Amino acid sequence: MKTRTKYILLISSIIGFALLIFNSVKMQYWNNVKLEMDISKILFLLGLTSLGLYFVIKNWRKALTKIMILTFGICLVLNLYAVSEYYKINKIQNTIAEYYELKTCEKMENRFATDLKNNEIKYFQFGIGTDLELQQTLKTKYGIESYGMGCLVTSEFDCYNELVNNYLKEKYDDGIIDY
Structure with missing residues (x-):
């Protein structure tokens, strides 16, 4: 695996994992992003499985690298969407609370x-x-x-x-x- 590819995988997986944890805690009760969160979790697990298989099956390393980039990338995008929804909902709630005072x-x-x-x-x-x-x-x-x-x-x-x-x-x- 090339160094650039390693960094792309490492960065996208770390950011994706951090956002996945954040969204799992903050957005678990919001139905408008529930599907995206479920898909994101499945894709992240698929990416981790591909990472494990990468070290075991040497013949499939090229395909597994593409799968990891794809799954971690989509996971990252879905989690960024969920974070934007969280802040949008939070802004609405803060505005309403301000007027309730x-x-x-x-x-x-x-x-x-x-x-x-x-x-x-x-x-x-x-x-x-x-x-x-x-x-x-x-x-x-x-x-x-x-x-x-x-x-x-x-x-x-x-x-x-x-x-x-x-x-x-x-x-x-x-x-x-x-x-």
């Missing part, structure tokens, strides 16, 4: 003014499911991030949403209620 309508009004100034308006959807069409419309048409909050409606978030609706009516002569 605002316990009065007055604080939400102040936050809305800040969000409006920074062009970071949000809309909080309540109910069993998130209205994906509304979420997409708000994002593309107005640049407003929408967050699915579940069934528990709080008056503070309702206050913020009312301000968003009034803003849309004033600026675009369009409101969320119209959807």
